[in-house]
Amino acid sequence: MVRIDRPRGTRDFLPDEMGERRSIESVFRGVVERWGYGEVKTPTFENLDLFTIKSGEGISDEIYTFMDKGERQMALRPELTAPVMRLYVESFQVSAKPCKLFYFDNCFRYERPQKGRFREFWQFGVELIGSSQPEADAEVITLAVEMLSSVGVKGELHIGDLSIIRSIIEELSPAQQSRIMRLVDKKDDAGLEYYLGEINAPSALCEKLFSLISLSGRDTLKEALKITGDLPEFDRFRRTLELLDALDVEYTVDLGIARGLDYYTGMVFEIYSNQLGAQNQICGGGSYKLTHLFGGKETPSTGFGIGFDRVMEICKPRRPKTPSLYLASFDDTRTDAMKIAKKLRKHIKVDMDVMNRRFKDQLKHANSVGSDFVLILGKNELESGKIAFKNMESGEQELLTIDEAIERVQ
């Protein structure tokens, strides 16, 4: 016999865990729906080009790809922003703006599995499409924070704006810019200095760059303004922060955030949890422009993705326990018991024996699966048109009609 295991980096979810996941999911759904977002679903696989066109080098190596029978290069989606933007271009370009969408689906990346990192993982995210206003950025960030706090997760929010650092390195090639952003993101100052020397970057640029990334604290923006001179991006960023202040959202300004995907253009943010190991980022997002790459008009958008599995690691969902009922019967009442169970199940959760167990063993089983109540249907009960209702905790038992029994557990 050949034993077949789960593919590496994937998981099975058992009923208890699924219950917890569903309960968190429904809290998230409740929040985004109240904020006016509508759900979309995109295919599990797409044309590979959708992801390679602009997501950057990093993600290309970790995509699951395959050739279909028509010799097309396909890919299991590694993220959902690009697919949702593709969907937007196909279906929502002429709809009223802004277009507010959310999704909850699995993504795939070929990476080394670790705590909080899997090859199949779930993302819950939103995209607010069509607005370039700071109000849009502020709404999206606030929503992310709100979602996490709605399930009891405390995170540390870091916000940056790529256009500020970009403005001083824009004279360099895109590849050089990208490399620099990565070093900045890693906070690898030595590596950054070495690289800047290697490409012969002007010393004025280096000086500005290093003073920018060393900024922190409340006056970060004011100081940055002195270094870069006036930029239109500053106003938008400043207004975003003002709004967050007004909404009581706590944050840290961090101009060094770069993000792993290359399509972000302006505001970027990340939320970390200190309750995880190395994989401590539970949410990431920002503003970007992607639609023109998929044949649409250039459309400013802002969105984020929450690492659902990482949230599950942190929060301990408590599920409301519904009372469970077990219907016990005898050989001569089995048929009637099944009929009654079918009727009861229109209203409440009922379990019953399907192993042809003896009466005593049925009670034993009801006990071991933690039933709260047992309904007993024997010849006596059947003749009286009632059913015995036994409380498994107290051991007390009484004779009730079916309707009374339903009422008792609801």
Next chain:
RNA sequence: GCCUGGGUAGGGUAGCUGGACAUCCUAUGGGACUGUGGAUCCCACGACUCGGGUUCGACCCCCGACCCGGGCCCCA
């Protein structure tokens, strides 16, 4: 891709500087017990991750693969 620790029934474990049938607990199914559960006892079930090598003989030693955990890189 790199570094590091680890894999014995469904879960938890003992054993191994090489020696006969691999220990115990728990879970599950059945019985003691054909209308009343939780206890007890009995029975059944069920494992050395896989493949090579060394050896008269490998769960144990060596090599490789696979998988899991932790870290790096990257990211959610």
